[in-house]
Amino acid sequence: MKTPRKTFWITAMLFSFILFACVTINIYFPAEKVESVAEEIVDEIRGQKTDGDQSLLKKNRLSISSTLAGFLCSPAWAADTLTVSNPTIRALKESMKARYARMRPYYDKGVLKEKKDGYVAIGNASGLGLKEKRDLNSLVSAENSDRERLYQEIAKAMDIDPSQVHRIGEIFAKEWQKPVR
């Protein structure tokens, strides 16, 4: 015969099991797509690609995708849905592109360092004058502010949870860290 105590524990364990079995946390994070977006955006900002143009590799990738997709569904407009863009993102890219021209000499001198979180920092600035340091501080602050907004906008455009914005930054970091083009 079951004692009330035993019954309580079995019920509690069963309840706990059901409870934990039901808790599923799903956070959508399309890492590969973010990688592709990061590559495209960084290329565009650093001058390898203009907005609207596509690299040969990208074109080939799209035509293969389109060919494969053609067996399954209509390929119409599929190319458009692969991009992540809106007027805010375009404005941010333009602003960063213009700023990159001023930052590039500092990358070349090794004064600017790309961090692993997708943001830029000042490394050894000992050779610079104070006014130049001030201007560089401002450039870095403006760049990081734009990058933060860019990652947030990409998260919004791709339906990524705001708590995952830092992961977008980490993926972008790999592109930013590539040798300056």
Add this chain to the structure above:
Amino acid sequence: MFHVKDLSARIEEMMATLKEKTLHLNDIRIELERGRINVATQALSFPAIQFTSARLKNLKLSLESGKGRRIIELSGKNIGIAKWAGAFNLLPTGWTFSGGDALESRGRLDAAHNGTFSCKLTFPQMSFQNPEGTILGDRVDISAAIQGKADLKTGLVSADAALDATGGEALLDRFYVNLKKSPLSARVKGTYRIYDRHLELSSVALRLEEVFTCNLTGKIFEKDAGWQVDVSTRIPETPLKPLFGFFILDPFQMEKPFLKKLHVDGGVSAAIDLQGGRSDWTARGDLSWNAGTFRVEGNEMSLDGIDLSLPLSLRRPLPQRPPEGMRGHLSIRSMRVPPLPKQAINFPLESRPNSLIVDAPIDVKIPGGSIRIDPIKINALIGPSPRLTTGLSMMGVNIKPLLKGTWPQPVDGTMGGALSPIRLEGNRLTAKGNITASVFGGTVTVFNPGVSGLFTGAPVFRLNVRWDGLNLQKLTAGTEFGEIEGVLNGYAKNLEIAQGQPQKFDLFLETIETDNVPQRISVKAVDNIAQLGGGQSPFVGMAGTFAFLFKEFPYEKIGVHATLENDVFTINGTIHEGSKEYLVKRGLFSGVNVVNQNPDNRVGFKDMIKRFKRVTSSKSGPVIK
């Protein structure tokens, strides 16, 4: 009497404790050429003692005692004062200093314990940096001097001090100063009561040449084991332009390029009283801007004849019973903010602890009428994120002058409504309420508009719009789109506009049958709807051959549902019959059907721009039956 000649001494280590700080001196070497000690008169004289230690070098010391007086003199060049002070934690940890120094000081004490002192320290070509690299000095010429008198019986010290930085450059975070061009100086007069720990500042003047001057009087004293201040600060009338350049334009123009377009002028002054300690303090005062101008280059926006008296009341912690508010005002003789008409503006300001209030409504003229801005309250002024709350209302505003130049035909109608509350916090502005325009025979209502990223380079405007009963004939008359007759309902939900372009929306347009209103659509409008929906003109081939026979077609319904997100438009018809989706459904006996043959009708942003261009240039869609 003892005579001392060519004395040389070496002390391995010497230690002195001053309050909680212990001073160590190692490898001390003392040398003197001559000196004398008179035991009978208790007098001594050592006119030239050379003092050197591991950290302090080249120090010359002179001691003289006798006849009721004592004199000590210290001097030297390249002594290593900064390194010594750093090693003894007399300077902030982690700072680095380099450069020369020189010292000249003299102290004299008489038998009545009255003394005089003077000290001059110079640091030529000094460079310094804090550990974070945010405070830097490069080859700065600094000189500091103090002279005064002391009564050791009463513990009263009176002194005049001066500090000058006259060469080199300095950087404090974003604030850069070329000290050769704008030397920094400070002059202090005061008395210090040693036993009470009370400093009375009878005059302090801080001046950054060509930028500003600040005067201060008051006292700093110890109370309940903490330091308290009670000071009055005055900034005399100062031209605003150099202040704006130094504190705002130069430091922040890289991050906020729009600052380059701002031009300010006039004179500013300030009077602020500060009282309290670190955790319990009050700042009250007034900032003034007289004969001011504010202009935005290339925008035609200008404010002239600005007269501002801004009361300021800051307090931590907030008092349980707030003191009486301080009053001020803002008046602008001529405000020009396109498209608003040029006008004068004037309203009172009131400051309460950590808040600024405009307690009376402000009426602002706009084309076709005026809007009333509700009382404005700015809270949490000393918090990380101040909040502004207000409201806005308008009634019977004539729309015609508002739409003049933006709509091809003169538009009759009125506009009214209220947005309340309107809140601004950080870069985000939100508003609740609606503004309704009675126009084109119907109504257009804008709900809950807002802006995010307001003070950034990429602000995003958000709003929801609903329209009911719009007479399409009035709406489309004279437009490039082509004329349509009928009555239109619909909405644009979650509309976002950035950089002057739509960024996101959910648009719904549907005509409704209305008594005595014909439903007809021109060939041009059909062509444009089809082009926008399908990317090409329906009037090609056979359809094109017959199109010239008609100027317009009857229709049963027009229904379009379009969305934009992530630069992708979707366009669909809202009329479904069987498997067909219509954008335009023809009349019972004749007319034209515009059918959407692609249920997944997605269009990229650039393609849609091309379609818009084609709509305004050529004719070339879906199937026409």
